[in-house]
Amino acid sequence: MDEMEEELKCPVCGSFFREPIILPCSHNICLACARNILVQTPDAESPQSSRASGSGVSDYDYLDLDKMSLYSEADSGYGSYGGFVSAPTTPCQKSPNGVRVFPPSVPQPPPQQHLLPQPGSLPPIPRNSCITCPQCHRSLILDDRGLRGFPKNRVLEGVVDRYQQSKAAALKCQLCEKSPKEATVMCEQCDVFYCDPCRLRCHPPRGPLAKHRLVPPAQGRISRRASPRKISTCTEHELENLSMYCVQCKMPVCYQCLEEGKHGTHEVKALGAMWKLHKGQLSQALNGLSDRATEAKEFLVQLRNMVQHIQENGVEFEACLVAQCDALIDALNRRKAQLLARVNKEHEHKLKVVRDQISHCTVKLRQTTGLMEYCLEVIKENDPSGFLQISDALIRRVLMTEGQWGKGTLTPRMTSDFDLTLDSGPLLQTIHQLDFVQMKVPAAPILQLEECCTQNNSATLSWKQPPLSTIAVDGYILELDDGNMGPFREVYVGTETICTVDGLHFNSTYKSRVKAFNASGVGQYSKTLIMQTSETGLPPCDIQSIGTVAWFTFDPASAHPDIILSNDNLTVSCNSYDDRVVMGNSAFSRGIHYWEMTIDRYDNHPDPAFGIARADVLKDVMLGKDDKAWAMTDGGIGKGATIGVLLDFSRGILIFLINDEQQGPVAFESLEGVYYPALSLNRNVQVTLHTGLPIPDFYTPGEVDPNGSVC
Numbered sequence: 001m002d003e004m005e006e007e008l009k010c011p012v013c014g015s016f017f018r019e020p021i022i023l024p025c026s027h028n029i030c031l032a033c034a035r036n037i038l039v040q041t042p043d044a045e046s047p048q049s050s051r052a053s054g055s056g057v058s059d060y061d062y063l064d065l066d067k068m069s070l071y072s073e074a075d076s077g078y079g080s081y082g083g084f085v086s087a088p089t090t091p092c093q094k095s096p097n098g099v100r101v102f103p104p105s106v107p108q109p110p111p112q113q114h115l116l117p118q119p120g121s122l123p124p125i126p127r128n129s130c131i132t133c134p135q136c137h138r139s140l141i142l143d144d145r146g147l148r149g150f151p152k153n154r155v156l157e158g159v160v161d162r163y164q165q166s167k168a169a170a171l172k173c174q175l176c177e178k179s180p181k182e183a184t185v186m187c188e189q190c191d192v193f194y195c196d197p198c199r200l201r202c203h204p205p206r207g208p209l210a211k212h213r214l215v216p217p218a219q220g221r222i223s224r225r226a227s228p229r230k231i232s233t234c235t236e237h238e239l240e241n242l243s244m245y246c247v248q249c250k251m252p253v254c255y256q257c258l259e260e261g262k263h264g265t266h267e268v269k270a271l272g273a274m275w276k277l278h279k280g281q282l283s284q285a286l287n288g289l290s291d292r293a294t295e296a297k298e299f300l301v302q303l304r305n306m307v308q309h310i311q312e313n314g315v316e317f318e319a320c321l322v323a324q325c326d327a328l329i330d331a332l333n334r335r336k337a338q339l340l341a342r343v344n345k346e347h348e349h350k351l352k353v354v355r356d357q358i359s360h361c362t363v364k365l366r367q368t369t370g371l372m373e374y375c376l377e378v379i380k381e382n383d384p385s386g387f388l389q390i391s392d393a394l395i396r397r398v399l400m401t402e403g404q405w406g407k408g409t410l411t412p413r414m415t416s417d418f419d420l421t422l423d424s425g426p427l428l429q430t431i432h433q434l435d436f437v438q439m440k441v442p443a444a445p446i447l448q449l450e451e452c453c454t455q456n457n458s459a460t461l462s463w464k465q466p467p468l469s470t471i472a473v474d475g476y477i478l479e480l481d482d483g484n485m486g487p488f489r490e491v492y493v494g495t496e497t498i499c500t501v502d503g504l505h506f507n508s509t510y511k512s513r514v515k516a517f518n519a520s521g522v523g524q525y526s527k528t529l530i531m532q533t534s535e536t537g538l539p540p541c542d543i544q545s546i547g548t549v550a551w552f553t554f555d556p557a558s559a560h561p562d563i564i565l566s567n568d569n570l571t572v573s574c575n576s577y578d579d580r581v582v583m584g585n586s587a588f589s590r591g592i593h594y595w596e597m598t599i600d601r602y603d604n605h606p607d608p609a610f611g612i613a614r615a616d617v618l619k620d621v622m623l624g625k626d627d628k629a630w631a632m633t634d635g636g637i638g639k640g641a642t643i644g645v646l647l648d649f650s651r652g653i654l655i656f657l658i659n660d661e662q663q664g665p666v667a668f669e670s671l672e673g674v675y676y677p678a679l680s681l682n683r684n685v686q687v688t689l690h691t692g693l694p695i696p697d698f699y700t701p702g703e704v705d706p707n708g709s710v711c
Contacts, residue, residue, distance in 0.1 A: 003370035026393030275384035278391035292405035442516035483508035552586035584677035606684035613678035623680035
């Protein structure tokens with residue numbers, strides 16, 4: 001609980017809070033300290049709209065108050081308006097945290113009165129008094145109630161009392177006649193502290209005393225000092241108890257506030273319900289902060305281990321460097337001092353960066369732990385209204401503190417490796433050019449899984465170097481297997497960190513990996529990534545018997561220049577009277593595939609051709625005129641007709657359909673290799689492509705009979 005101590009100290013006096021009050025900005029201050037830092041403002045500069053008390057400001061509107069801010073950036077403390085009665089005439093005191101505190105001003109002698117002031121009463125608060133928060137430096141004009149308008153933080157007062165009790169000296173037995181021994185128990189009914197011998201002699205565990213409850217001394221001291229829960233009263237109506245909670249103003253209110261005050265039209269809820277709700281919210285916020293604190297502790301262990309590794313690596317590297325320099329005798333002595341200085345500089349730089357990060361993280365963790373312990377103690381309080389007075393501020397602090405442990409905070413800023421190796425091979429005449437060179441191969445690249453994907457029969461892979469790696473990379477080598485658990489083969493060599501591989505098999509599983517290289521050699525492989533091409537459109541039991549569903553479009557890159565594509569490359573036309581060829585952007589080599597094309601425009605018997613083709617098919621003649629394509633020409637089709645193409649690699653056949661009717665027997669057989677969907681047309685026809693279609697119902701796997709029909 002030592003880390004929590006800073007949460008329990010007043011920002012002005014630096015001591016534990018005594019009679020703390022809650023300012024509208026949710027910060028706390030001792031009542032006596034608040035009276036000490038009060039200053040008086042001129043009447044002409046204190047608009048009534050800015051008058052408020054601790055219970056009257058809900059949204060912290062400080063637009064007017066900022067004009068009267070008493071905070072001085074020149075002296076980093078509090079100032080006062082010169083020429084007024086509250087201006088200090090004595091030097092300012094300074095609190096432990098740098099907040100400047102004025103001694104209480106001496107009030108002007110009041111006019112003669114017939115009634116004498118009561119002994120021990122505090123001097124009255126001057127009119128137009130202003131108080132400035134010592135933590136956020138926001139100013140507030142007090143109303144006629146003065147400091148009484150600010151609610152007391154009974155929860156914080158209880159936490160301070162428990163903390164001080166836990167640090168107090170051990171309690172002594174009250175029945176020992178000479179040299180009292182340390183008490184071991186307290187009887188709550190007898191209200192007496194006992195040591196073990198006195199307890200056995202004076203408080204035997206039998207008879208009527210057997211029903212008494214014995215507790216540890218510390219717990220007994222707290223229960224002795226604790227009084228019944230105080231019923232909070234309203235600051236506006238001192239005779240009324242706080243029984244409800246205003247949701248809009250975020251403060252407890254009384255029944256009279258709802259009847260007569262400004263809260264009459266606001267949404268209110270039961271005090272107990274809101275107490276439980278805010279306790280739950282604070283507990284939930286603490287869970288997230290606790291996780292961050294655990295990560296921070298582990299991170300500190302990592303940083304401390306890194307310091308040891310840096311020191312070990314630095315010593316080893318320094319010894320190696322000295323041995324190499326000594327081997328070069330006199331010629332290297334002039335250079336050795338410079339190289340050692342460079343290594344030491346790198347060594348000290350790494351240590352400084354890591355130690356600075358350890359120091360920063362330790363301070364932040366101590367603050368986080370203190371806030372957590374303070375919040376846990378606050379949750380133990382049984383005062384609903386007191387808790388609700390500070391719960392919102394605590395929840396915001398916990399969430400803000402958790403956000404400070406955000407991304408990058410728990411990441412080392414420095415690597416422990418020394419990526420320098422001395423090359424001892426230069427000739428003597430080049431001794432003055434001796435310098436460090438990089439002799440390490442690159443680290444294994446990291447595959448960026450969020451950017452790796454497959455589409456149809458193409459695969460895109462992306463990778464990067466490890467974040468802390470400083471080794472130069474000249475290029476990368478990407479390898480894939482054959483999709484059938486075969487050996488890896490190189491598919492890309494270059495400097496890019498992203499690559500798309502086309503022409504893969506549909507419905508296949510590929511393994512991929514990448515490695516980096518530089519002048520020193522080739523590094524390790526990355527982790528192996530497994531990718532699946534072209535998801536099947538049917539249940540797994542039908543994959544081998546039916547086929548896969550492929551989505552593709554016409555390919556503008558490989559099409560003839562006279563081809564015109566539209567509708568996201570699904571509709572094709574031509575601006576030439578001659579036949580021109582366009583192909584799909586996906587290639588097929590295995591499985592069963594089916595796609596359709598509809599005739600949108602058909603004029604003057606244009607004679608289009610539909611089928612498949614190799615990648616090197618001629619693009620300026622009708623499809624099927626060379627030995628690179630297999631096609632069906634115009635077979636009595638017209639506008640609105642639908643042409644279907646069925647390609648089955650399991651039997652190596654090609655079948656055509658018009659308006660869902662098969663056109664004759666199998667059109668082509670013994671098809672092997674890689675084929676693209678293809679079409680040839682001229683300016684008198686327009687065609688739209690439809691893909692991702694299931695295999696027609698009439699077609700089932702089987703044998704081809706001697707007449708060429710499908711069985």
